[in-house]
Amino acid sequence: MTLGQLAQLVLLGTIWGSSYLMIKVAVAGIPPLPLVGGRLVLGAATLLVVLALRGIRLPRRPATWVDLTVMALTGNIVPFLLIAWGEQHIDSGLAAVLNATTPFFAVLFAVLAFRAERFSTAKLAGLLLGFGGVLVLSGADLATLASSSAQGQLAILLSSACYGFGFAYARARLRGEPLALSAGQILVASALLAPPTLLLTDPPALELTLPRLAAWIGLGAVSSGLAYILYYRLIAQVGAVNASLSTYLMPPVGVTLGWLVLGEPVGWRTVAGVAGILAGLAVVQGKIPFPLRRPQQSAACVAEQ
Secondary structure, three states: OOHHHHHHHHHHHHHHHHHHHHHHHHHOOOOHHHHHHHHHHHHHHHHHHHHHHHOOOOOOOHHHHHHHHHHHHHHHHHHHHHHHHHOOOOOHHHHHHHHOOHHHHHHHHHHHOOOOOOOOHHHHHHHHHHHHHHHHHHHHHHOOOOOHHHHHHHHHHHHHHHHHHHHHHHHHHOOOOHHHHHHHHHHHHHHHHHHHHHHHOOHHHOOOOHHHHHHHHHHHHHHHHHHHHHHHHHHHHHOHHHHHHHHHHHHHHHHHHHHHHHOOOOOHHHHHHHHHHHHHHHHHOOOOOOOOOOOOOOOOOOOOO
């Protein structure tokens, strides 16, 4: 990669990693439903403008829109709501680390549900490393599910499972122009969530401040809009495998921003959990050969924020 492409990669990882901080800031005064509904509308509007400027058309096949509806539910609506709700109860840095488990769930769904991959020793080792990191990070809290912290962490893990299913489903079912598919997916998600958002939201009850409003706009226009454009530009320039390296930046960016901006604590469990999850991710994606004498390759999965 050139220096410019490397800078784009770092920028992409920073945008997606910072989304957890923005959610934490915004959800303090904006409930999850309007937060996610507004985010999706802004993201869809941003991507539709870009499609119009580039002369790219939305998909036309009805079957594609059925698949995009499944993706909108599993890749946007449900996980976005779970993350926003979860961050009402846990730190943003912890949410960023737990959400990095998405590729592990993607592998499980690809192998067990869609039969798109074979279960190898490398994948098993990566999964054990990754979920071992989760146990170090959250095992003590998850042992008591009655606590709000445990429920928040479980919500983030469930959102990762949704993302993982979405990646496996897209790999098995979706074909076409990636940017048009992403725009269609977010457009469907915004259309599905708009009615309940309008019906159930009480605008005067929103506690808007300038930082919360800026975070809300950033989540929609940047994290759910411009980041996709940057991602697909990187895929075109350096390939999907290199573009997926942004995944490794998300946990450290999320933890660092939570610590710097919100004063969230960073203990040994956080460091060990990040190390375990990133090591497992590297093994699953073939960045670290396992066993060392016989490198394994696997398709890269990227978590969408």
